[in-house]
Amino acid sequence: MGIIITQAIANGACAIIGEKNIDSLPVPYIQVSNSRKALGIISNVFYQNPSSQKVMIGITGTNGKTTTSLLLNHIMESNGHSCSLIGTIQNKINGQVYKSNNTTPGTLALQKLLSDSQDEIVIMEVSSHGLSQYRIEGIKFDYCLFTNLEHEHLDYHKTMDDYFRAKLLLFDYLKDSGQAIVNRDNIWGEKLIRVLNEREIVVHSMGHSDINALQITDLNIENSIIKLAEIRDTFYISSPMIGVHNMYNTVMAYSVAKLLRIDKNNIINSLKDFQGVKGRFQIIRLRNGANVVVDYAHTADAIFHCLTTAKKYGA
Template structure:
């Protein structure tokens, strides 16, 4: 493809010369180590590395042209300066891969909590009822039934466009993070439908304020196709604000909530066997969630509302919802031989903890023992709220290490001890090693008790633990099979 076609709608500092415009480009990359003959290399300044420092490497590996933000250096190949390399990468990928979002139904889901569960529910509902569905998100990417490992909730723009172009499925369901929006990873993609699940205290270390966090999430809805629809949970105050803003712009908005003014009005919530009555246009339908928890009822209704608008009948939804197998690391329950129930969940905000712990309570737990921690180098302002929720709902809690990142083990342990002491709650103890914390929780539980392990879901541990396991699930399995092990406390 000619460079002028790849840079369609891209603002360059100077107009392309005729030689540059007609230059043939065989591929695009922002990774100098992946450059092959004839590629366009786009230099991006990242947190730890700057692509501009690797321009010579790209040239040596055969790059045909370079794009960057810095003033044009003296190079042996064409260099095009742009204001924003990340944005340019997205538009170049869109043009190179032929604008793939126009060729299929694309559904984007954003919000603090519920993105993954709702996306898996949608994939299930579509595929059980005759529509093939690609999935792009936190746990994994699934394209044409091929499972592709996921590194970020929303992949890089280049990866995202490659996946969209590769997909031969009828529908693509995509989780969209605020980081992904801010870093132009979804730039240029047009959506048939965008969902807003909720907005809670999270990522303020990145966005600064809840208002800025909200504004970034709202950008997704500017990328709806001409006849696109927004489906919004208005039980959330930020969702109600978003719905009002979009209606003022003339966007088609489907609201979901308990207020009678909502398009989908919800009533008669049942927690024990999760179900809710949905009223739409005067007609009532009972929607049963295949997962525990009121929060999952909302996820289920969001998926219900979306699938119905894209070709799945209400009868089909009702028939196939009970067949949903759940999502790994999202309220994933294991019944132990001694009568204890263990739940592994990704919850890492105060709201998510509340929903997770109350869901366990609704199932008749005798006692709740909660194991959790806080990630190093992440939003510290949410920690007290998380601890408060656990101390109120659980019977006992164990603070332990989550991903430390650049924080030392001793520093995080000190932080946990200080939080526990300053909170003044006798329910809690600190067990730094995560595997031993889980072991202690299980060994100190009795039949009818529930052990709730939150924060990581299916993620692998980033640091070595004493029981030499690699995840919360592996730790639970090991303890279950080796009950003779005892914590070294």
């Protein structure tokens, strides 16, 4: 019997759950094949299945999760809906902001956050680590978003195919009526759509091709204006942040807000008031007239977009 188990029993544990064969414990022992998954199921039951009482939105992808989540949060709150945010920069529950230690918290912490939330909508960034470690076990989502997939975390996932399969896990947690929103202008997004179609999951795709539910027909990069086509309707939205990558994040947020039945014009007007994201192409103007750009970009694709945008705008 290990030291941790001994301490747990001494501290009042009434049962032990584990993966190894253990005999002669003074309390019941339940052997499982995956203890992380078991923890998620148990904690979900303990907190009385809190995700079932919310509109749950999960966002995965290499880049754009934080910006998309904050854009969507702003749109929803501007239109009278209360939102919880769980992600890289912060966790926000019932209007109170808490420090975030991981993009996706551990299972127990996550279920407690959901249980504490009295908000109508929960917007979560879901990392590949969180998915492969079963941190969201027990949670069911109404909408799952895929932004893109680029080279990152290959020290953990080893190959891009492994990385993709980890991201794909998010869509296993859709509710029966759940829907997917996917950026098709990424080769992995195209692959994801094929997989989801085979599973007969409802997919709302966005991208330049006219086969998308939301077609990007033109990007005015200089003015951050996006021309969109949707069910025989052509219109324009302004991205509140500069850069092609942020224009895609804006379209992603628009798509989800529209599915949540927010009026199109209200969405467009809400985006005009968005103040940007700290550390995401954040421009600081110095007294000497120089501009400094702060960005947490750490993947080749993200750095490319930052440098290209800075050069384009002379930031």
